[in-house]
Amino acid sequence: MSFLVKSAIKILWEKIFHLIDNDLPATRPNLGDYINTVETQKRLDYILFYNPNMVRVEYLSTLNSTKENVVEYHEKKKLNQTIFRNFSRREPEKAMKLLQILNRNIYGPIFRQMGQGYGAIRSLDPISRHVTYEVRSCNECLDLPNVGFNSCFYFSGMLAGIFSALFQQPMGVYESSCVTHGDQLCNFEIGYVKEKKFSNKVEDYLKVNVPPSSLHDIESALQRKILESLSSEAPIDKKIGYYVHIFIYQLRMLNTLSQNPEIYSETYQKAGVRSSHHLVNTLRQFYKVDGEKLLTEAMPKYYKKQLLANIHSVEKFDDGYLITFSEPMDCSGIKKLDIKPCSFMKGEIEGIANIATGKPIKCDINSCRFDSGEPLCQYRLFYEEKEDEIPEWLKEMQ
Numbered sequence: 001m002s003f004l005v006k007s008a009i010k011i012l013w014e015k016i017f018h019l020i021d022n023d024l025p026a027t028r029p030n031l032g033d034y035i036n037t038v039e040t041q042k043r044l045d046y047i048l049f050y051n052p053n054m055v056r057v058e059y060l061s062t063l064n065s066t067k068e069n070v071v072e073y074h075e076k077k078k079l080n081q082t083i084f085r086n087f088s089r090r091e092p093e094k095a096m097k098l099l100q101i102l103n104r105n106i107y108g109p110i111f112r113q114m115g116q117g118y119g120a121i122r123s124l125d126p127i128s129r130h131v132t133y134e135v136r137s138c139n140e141c142l143d144l145p146n147v148g149f150n151s152c153f154y155f156s157g158m159l160a161g162i163f164s165a166l167f168q169q170p171m172g173v174y175e176s177s178c179v180t181h182g183d184q185l186c187n188f189e190i191g192y193v194k195e196k197k198f199s200n201k202v203e204d205y206l207k208v209n210v211p212p213s214s215l216h217d218i219e220s221a222l223q224r225k226i227l228e229s230l231s232s233e234a235p236i237d238k239k240i241g242y243y244v245h246i247f248i249y250q251l252r253m254l255n256t257l258s259q260n261p262e263i264y265s266e267t268y269q270k271a272g273v274r275s276s277h278h279l280v281n282t283l284r285q286f287y288k289v290d291g292e293k294l295l296t297e298a299m300p301k302y303y304k305k306q307l308l309a310n311i312h313s314v315e316k317f318d319d320g321y322l323i324t325f326s327e328p329m330d331c332s333g334i335k336k337l338d339i340k341p342c343s344f345m346k347g348e349i350e351g352i353a354n355i356a357t358g359k360p361i362k363c364d365i366n367s368c369r370f371d372s373g374e375p376l377c378q379y380r381l382f383y384e385e386k387e388d389e390i391p392e393w394l395k396e397m398q
Contacts, residue, residue: 001258001259002258002338002339004337005254005257005258005337006258008250008254009251009254009255010069011335012247012334013065013069013073016110016113016114019247020106020109020110027247027332028327028332028333030310030326031304031307031309031310031327033245034115034243034244034245034246035243035245035246035306035308035329036229036242036243036244036306036307037243038222038225038229039226039306039329040139040244040249041139041140041142041222041225042222042226042275043249043253043268043272043344044154044249044253045140046219046222046275047268047271048153048208049147049151049210049214049215049218050210050215050267050271051271052210054264054267055153055206055208056206057264058153058154058252058255059153059154059156059206060157061255061258062153062158062252062255063157063158063160063161063164064161065161065251065255066157066158066161066162066165067160067164068161070161071165073106074165074166084166090126092124092126095124096121096124099121099124099131099166100121103119103120107162108120111135113245114244115139115241115242115243115244115245116135116138116139116240116241116244117135117137117139117240117241118135118136118137118240119135120133121133121134122134128191128192128195129163129167129169129171129190129191130189130190130191130192131163131189131190132176132187132188132189132190133187133190134186135152135155135185135186136185136186136241137239137240137241137242138152138178138179138186138241139241139244140152140153140155141178141179141180141186142179142241142242143179143221143225144179144180144218144221145220145221146180146181146182147210147214148180148182148214149180149181150174150175150177150178150180150181150186150205151180151181151208152175152186154252156174156175157173159173159188159190160173160190163190169192169194170192170193170194171191171192171193172190172191172193172198172199173188173189173190173202174188174189174201174204175187175188175189176188189201219275222275222278223278223279223281223282226279226282227285229305229306230282230286230302230305230306231286246332246333249329250329250331250333250334250341253330253341254341257339257341258339261339265339265340265343266343268343269343269346269347270347271344271347272343272344272345272346272348272349272351273351274347274351275348276347276348276349276355277351279348279351280294280351283298283299283302283352284298286298287301291356291357292316292356292357294352294356295349295352295356295357296314296316296356299311299314299349299352303325307329308328308329309325309326309327309328309329310327311324311325312325312326312376319382320361320380320381320382321381322366322379322380322381323349323381325376325377325378325379326375326376328342330342330344331369331370337370338370340365340368340370342365342377346363346365347363349363349379349381350363359383360383361381361382361383361384362382362384363379363380363381364379364382365377365378365379366378366379
């Protein structure tokens with residue numbers, strides 16, 4: 001992980017902790033700091049269905065980042081860690097009360113402020129340190145279909161990091177119930193990972209197989225949710241679970257990208273291209289346009305309505321298009337990075353352009369605010385040149 005990425009992650013954590021008791025100026029003055037949950041599901045959770053190999057990466061990177069920053073926050077708050085050294089000797093009622101106080105004053109407010117859901121401790125065994133943590137309106141799986149397995153891997157990683165910091169021991173998490181497994185809410189089982197039986201359950205949880213039918217069901221559900229969001233005359237109330245704070249979106253994305261920027265950027269872009277094939281049908285249906293207007297008219301309106309970015313112009317040239325935009329959800333408020341976190345957006349716009357024009361188009365970054373120091377970013381869409389066809393007679397000779 002580079003210094004700039006690590007620094008950005010740490011600053012995001014500091015902002016999140018600050019928001020427990022305080023306000024901050026809006027990161028995006030025009031679009032605001034909350035994003036419709038369906039868009040974070042499309043850009044983050046969908047990636048895990050698209051490429052299940054990233055599940056373990058997200059879980060572990062989140063665990064480690066959360067643990068490191070929660071430990072520092074505890075120290076700043078002068079939380080006496082010796083409270084937990086003899087935790088197993090405490091009476092269950094007193095142990096439960098201790099964790100509930102922490103959840104009520106630190107962890108629960110974070111989850112609510114970030115729009116992640118309502119979290120509560122439901123059971124505790126002080127001796128084994130096994131905790132059941134319940135989450136309602138979990139933003140990772142909210143309104144997604146039953147695909148036969150549990151899928152809130154980011155929340156699992158966060159809880160594993162929090163309780164590893166609390167107990168100063170390696171803790172793990174798996175889900176025993178989840179909306180994507182047909183349940184009404186999510187239950188996270190937290191335990192000591194060196195206990196083999198529990199560790200095996202965590203391992204089984206992280207081994208995900210997504211059949212094509214399940215991926216299709218997720219894609220269809222996301223498009224239905226996007227169409228519902230576009231059809232609402234006013235933005236949905238910032239109800240917990242339905243809107244997610246930009247800080248937690250950026251934190252989650254950077255945790256994963258930091259592990260292998262080149263490979264995971266490529267995965268995000270490919271997922272964006274695939275997602276665009278479904279999104280185009282939604283844009284046609286809602287905006288009643290087709291062809292080039294999908295790119296020049298529908299796409300900018302969609303990005304603004306969904307609070308993804310403020311697209312100022314889509315200019316056409318002989319060799320392609322130039323898209324100028326500001327306040328993208330991927331990097332707004334982050335001062336400097338040496339990786340480009342907008343790969344999904346690049347892939348999505350590239351896919352829309354290919355379908356809108358009926359021609360093979362590639363999307364490149366023409367100008368990035370991290371490089372230029374300007375508030376605006378630009379994508380260049382250019383037509384791919386076809387290789388000259390080899391004459392039949394030359395093929396015969398070869």
